[in-house]
Amino acid sequence: MSVNKEVKKITTNTLLKMKSAGEKISMITAYDFSFAKIFDAAGIDIILVGDSASNVMAGHETTLPITLDQMIYHASSVVRGVDRCLVIVDLPFGAYQGNSKEALHSTIRIMKETGAHAIKLEGGEEVLESVKRIISSGVPVMGHLGLTPQSIYKFGTYTVRAKEEAEADKLKKDALLLQEAGCFAIVLEKIPASLAKEVSESLTIPTIGIGAGKHCDGQVLVMHDMLGINTEFKPRFLRQYLNMHQQITGAVQNYIKDVKNKNFPNENEQY
Ligand code: KIV
Numbered sequence: 022m023s024v025n026k027e028v029k030k031i032t033t034n035t036l037l038k039m040k041s042a043g044e045k046i047s048m049i050t051a052y053d054f055s056f057a058k059i060f061d062a063a064g065i066d067i068i069l070v071g072d073s074a075s076n077v078m079a080g081h082e083t084t085l086p087i088t089l090d091q092m093i094y095h096a097s098s099v100v101r102g103v104d105r106c107l108v109i110v111d112l113p114f115g116a117y118q119g120n121s122k123e124a125l126h127s128t129i130r131i132m133k134e135t136g137a138h139a140i141k142l143e144g145g146e147e148v149l150e151s152v153k154r155i156i157s158s159g160v161p162v163m164g165h166l167g168l169t170p171q172s173i174y175k176f177g178t179y180t181v182r183a184k185e186e187a188e189a190d191k192l193k194k195d196a197l198l199l200q201e202a203g204c205f206a207i208v209l210e211k212i213p214a215s216l217a218k219e220v221s222e223s224l225t226i227p228t229i230g231i232g233a234g235k236h237c238d239g240q241v242l243v244m245h246d247m248l249g250i251n252t253e254f255k256p257r258f259l260r261q262y263l264n265m266h267q268q269i270t271g272a273v274q275n276y277i278k279d280v281k282n283k284n285f286p287n288e289n290e291q292y
Contacts, residue, residue: 031066031107033139033161033205039066039238040227046206046239048229049247052078052095056244057102065106067229069141069241070096072111072171077245084170089116089127096135108137109163114171117142117151124151128160141208143169145195149202156203164199166192167233168211181232183212196220196228208241209233211258232258 039046048067051057052074060068074095075087089112096110110131117124128140139161142148155162167182176182183189192212199207206227209217214234221228221236230237242259245251249264279285 030105033107036066036107036206036227036239037225040225046227046229048239048241050074050241050243051099051102052244054098054102057099057108060244061103061106066239067107067109067241068099068103070099070108070110070135070137071243072113073243075113077243077251083173085114085173087113089113089130092116093131093134096131096137100136107139108135109139109141110135110137112140112142117148121151121154124148125154125158128155128158132160139163139205141165143171145191146198149198152199152202152204161205162203163229164196164204164207165210166195166199166207166212167209170210179211181211181213183216189213189216192216193220193223196224200224200226206239209237232256 036046046066047064048069049060049065050071050073051060051068052070057068070092072084072087072092074092075081075084078095079087079091081087092110092113096108100108112124112127112131116127124142131137131140140155141163142151143165145164145166152162152164168176168179170179173179183192189212193216196207204226206229207220207224208229208231209220210230211232214236217228217230217233218236221238227238229239229241231241243251246254246259247262249261249266250269252264252266276285
């Protein structure tokens with residue numbers, strides 16, 4: 022696949038045009054310079070510096086422990102690896118739920134200290150005031166509805182959300198409110214494909230799905246899951262494109278063997 026070098030930078034406007042043109046949007050998470058550089062050069066449209074860093078980078082069970090300072094460290098590393106794609110950073114748990122002033126303060130820190138292009142936050146009506154305040158400061162906001170992992174202790178499980186009518190109705194209402202407030206896109210996580218289709222068709226802004234079926238305007242996967250670095254997480258929605266766990270294990274075992282057998286370094290690998 023060749024990367025279209027004509028498209029200089031992906032902006033939030035590019036994403037709107039892609040939705041209008043029926044072109045699907047590709048999004049992947051990244052948390053460091055080296056992977057961000059590979060994904061950007063491969064032609065990805067969006068890198069999300071997700072608070073899933075709390076799970077896959079720091080080994081926490083949930084996304085709740087990651088701090089704003091830690092997100093800023095990951096995001097600034099990612100931004101240094103990127104020339105072309107849009108970089109969106111998650112506002113972590115505790116950095117915006119207090120009030121809209123706190124939400125704006127956290128956003129300003131992210132924008133000033135990382136060089137990222139937009140932020141994402143979880144929730145609908147409950148965070149609307151913060152969404153409006155951030156957007157009025159000039160920062161683009163991506164919404165996130167359905168399974169919102171920062172609320173895991175409220176939900177109790179990571180199962181599919183909005184299967185019942187009342188929750189589906191609230192999600193549809195929240196999606197419209199986020200669009201009216203000025204969000205440029207919304208992540209729909211782990212909801213029925215039929216609901217995601219209805220929401221995607223009702224909005225003018227793009228929806229980016231994870232476990233939300235093929236009718237979303239784009240898709241996002243966590244890099245550790247799709248590259249097979251993380252082998253324990255195998256939900257139905259996940260397509261694993263590589264088995265890095267196996268490949269890395271083999272490579273490291275070969276290295277260990279070569280060191281033990283005195284095969285590394287050889288004469289050409291020394292000064
Ligand atoms: O933190 C994250 O990686 C996310 C995606 C799963 C959408 O929010």
